[in-house]
Amino acid sequence: MDTDISFAVLGTGGIGRRTLEVSQHKDGLTPVAACDRHGVAIDSDGLDVDELLAATEGNIDNEVDSDVATDGSGVAVKQHGEDRGVVASEQAHASDDSIQEIIDAGNEIDAVLLALPNYEHDFIPRVADRFVDGDYSGVLVDVLKRSRVIGMLDERAEAFEDAGVTFVCGAGATPGFLTGAAALAAQSFVEVHEVDIWWGVGLKSGYEDNRGTVREDIAHLEGYDIETARDLSDEEIEAIVDDHDGVIEFREMEHADDVLLERAGICDAADVSVGGLLDVRHDEKPTTTTVSVTGTTFDGERGTNTFQLDDATSMEANVNGPALGYLKTGVRCNRAGEYGVFGPAELIPGF
Amino acid sequence: MDTDISFAVLGTGGIGRRTLEVSQHKDGLTPVAACDRHGVAIDSDGLDVDELLAATEGNIDNEVDSDVATDGSGVAVKQHGEDRGVVASEQAHASDDSIQEIIDAGNEIDAVLLALPNYEHDFIPRVADRFVDGDYSGVLVDVLKRSRVIGMLDERAEAFEDAGVTFVCGAGATPGFLTGAAALAAQSFVEVHEVDIWWGVGLKSGYEDNRGTVREDIAHLEGYDIETARDLSDEEIEAIVDDHDGVIEFREMEHADDVLLERAGICDAADVSVGGLLDVRHDEKPTTTTVSVTGTTFDGERGTNTFQLDDATSMEANVNGPALGYLKTGVRCNRAGEYGVFGPAELIPGF
Structure with missing residues (x-):
């Protein structure tokens, strides 16, 4: 081969x-x-x-x-x-x-x-x-x-x-790495109740290279969507970053992990939540990236399996x-x- | 399809x-x-x-x-x-x-x-x-x-x-679930230094059903191999369990995860260690099943990603x-x- x-x-x-x-x-x-x-x-x-x-x-x-x-x-x-x-x-x-x-x-x-x-x-x-x-x-x-x-x-x-x-x-x-981790973590269970994907990104030195990513993330904030985020000037993005003191928290992002896990039959898209903390002023992650999958085993136990990325691993x-x-x-x-x-x-x- | x-x-x-x-x-x-x-x-x-x-x-x-x-x-x-x-x-x-x-x-x-x-x-x-x-x-x-x-x-x-x-x-x-988790956890890294698979099994109520598994595990203990473990009587197995007060610790098991990870190009078999604690007198796990993958990222950071199974999930x-x-x-x-x-x-x- x-x-x-x-x-x-x-x-x-x-x-x-x-x-x-x-x-x-x-x-x-x-x-x-x-x-x-x-x-x-x-x-x-x-x-x-x-x-x-x-x-x-x-x-x-x-x-x-x-x-x-x-x-x-x-x-x-x-x-x-x-x-x-x-x-x-x-x-x-x-x-x-x-x-x-x-x-x-x-x-x-x-x-x-x-x-x-x-x-x-x-x-x-x-x-x-x-x-x-x-x-x-x-x-x-x-x-x-x-x-x-x-x-x-x-x-x-x-x-x-x-x-x-x-x-x-x-x-x-x-989606991707952490979606795969969630799919794997689900294997203990016959029913998955909740998948929680929580990421931390510290982006000080990578900020210039990742403006597109930051812009896409901002589209997930309340009050913004993909169109309004696209129309933001760099200055407006900076202003948003300033408003959040450099650390922006995201909740309930429409982030594809949900439909990708539903598509694989693991849980309903609605049972998947994706969020995280983006710090554009430090390289250290503001929180540890963690995937938590909660389900019930065939023998009736409820548990949560977790997957964590070392804070030293960059986005x-x-x-x-x-x-x-x-x-x-x-x-x-x-x-x-x-x-x-x-x-x-x-x-x-x-x- | x-x-x-x-x-x-x-x-x-x-x-x-x-x-x-x-x-x-x-x-x-x-x-x-x-x-x-x-x-x-x-x-x-x-x-x-x-x-x-x-x-x-x-x-x-x-x-x-x-x-x-x-x-x-x-x-x-x-x-x-x-x-x-x-x-x-x-x-x-x-x-x-x-x-x-x-x-x-x-x-x-x-x-x-x-x-x-x-x-x-x-x-x-x-x-x-x-x-x-x-x-x-x-x-x-x-x-x-x-x-x-x-x-x-x-x-x-x-x-x-x-x-x-x-x-x-x-x-x-x-190997299996945790080998897959190790393979996934390796994705942060361009070089994997060490994979540590550490399991906990509490088997009180499942002991009768899992004597074959316990026997196979005993074959991994120092002083035993697959042939000598096969020849043990049930009483001899009980005696081994008693000697360990019901909790047997395994280290450096020849457990296939090593060659399966090497086969997938993730690390050398020698960099994989598998061990764990088996408690045949309690259903609670004596330790939390954890996969730790240590490697270096493309940008030169060393880190350890981890995958943990909830103690409530049975073997x-x-x-x-x-x-x-x-x-x-x-x-x-x-x-x-x-x-x-x-x-x-x-x-x-x-x-």
Whole structure:
């Protein structure tokens, strides 16, 4: 069995760049393409990740461009220097439609990580449509965080199956890593009453790189939604952060873990709660990331199993490791002929 | 996709019986066969589990009969009453080769749980050989606890692939549930230094049903091995228990989690330690079952992620839920055409 995996990253913002970095630590993972909305780098022998990361490090803007059809990945690009975004890398070239170039090279790409923000709910699904339309038959992985998107992907399950696409959805930290942990923790029980996912993120040094993530999180605050958060200026986001003294508490986030666990038959979506504390002024986590699954065993005992991440593990580590892990497992499934939509509650990520 | 699963249980000792019981709580799982070395019950419409459990409840003996070729399952049978073991059920009949009868009915059985003890290292592998020889092409699941058996199964991987068999090995609590938790907890890290699996089992009320498990555990004590433990009389086992005041501590068990994690590329087998406390005089666990995975993140932080089972969850719940969960996932893989040997570090168990 071929165990080497070639993969592409759509989006060279924080998640995309770090995924390229983490892949350097993994056996058998070769990054062969990366793009943003200004350009694309493709090399089937493997990108020079160090050069690409060095060239694209720097200003990450939060400008949003969701016009997939004409514009490509629509995400964070480098703003300073002569060449914008990935084009700053000597391996890249400018492109009017960088996603299409990756689709066209799809035969040589086992898996594609969609490291794109999802300001419009159908953004990721529409990108997937483009891959299906372009006769891509590999793995697509996203790290989305919105419950309602899962249904849109499920509507496409048959199209994915026909195309030979294995779509692994919600494969970051949450949903993703912690959803998988909840699915596993449920195994003691015959009935699950409650899943509580509580995360802590300290983001001082990573703040610049993760503005898109912070913006997405703010969309979960009361009084905001995905549209109003998208329209916030950086100054307005700073003002929100100031209002909370740098530590924002989130409760009852619409965070996809709920539907992904329901989809796997583990509990009702309504029994899943997701929340956490984001501290953008310290790197230390303001609270310990914990998954608690409460259920009843076959012999009638009620209990709570827990999964805890060490405070020393960064949000970045907990997004990017699992994203690549789920990508690896997605490729195993795809090579075996398992097509359609899979959530993290159905797959153990590879290591 | 057909989501209903028919399954058979080889062995109607503690694990086999409870698996039948737990399956009653699960959607889409239909037990269609169960056997011990004296007889077999087969009904493709589904066994009457209540009747079978009631009929086979009672004395569980620890007699060991490892002559698979002539004798069938070789495990705990009911000793009292006119009919021994499963034959006490009105659904069962006596058989000289109950396993062969299940193999012969294999077309109607999606998955077979091998709830057999493994006093000889090649016992489970030899049972698997019989299924392959009998043209079975479904899922085989075991709950074995011996590192060296995994290699014997891996030697058969090609035979399984040719036959269309998906073998899920080590799918109980440990290895199994906790191995999967370790594999998941590793996802924060790019390098795993140490996996520590520490279990607590309180077995007062379950002692009679679990003598086979206790005997297998004793084989892990210093001064004993699988052969000497097999030859112990019940009185000798009681004496060992007395010597330890009812609470036996195990360290550095050869427990398969090590090779299963190495096999999944997570760490070296030598970096995995398995131990625990068994209290046969109380139902309360003498210690909290905890998986600790220590590693280094891509950004250079060292940390330890942990997974803890509530003390209220019994050993039985933590074996039988995962066994059926892995069985479900095995069937999904099998139906998709994924054949060969899979460990719990590669699969999220279904719910």
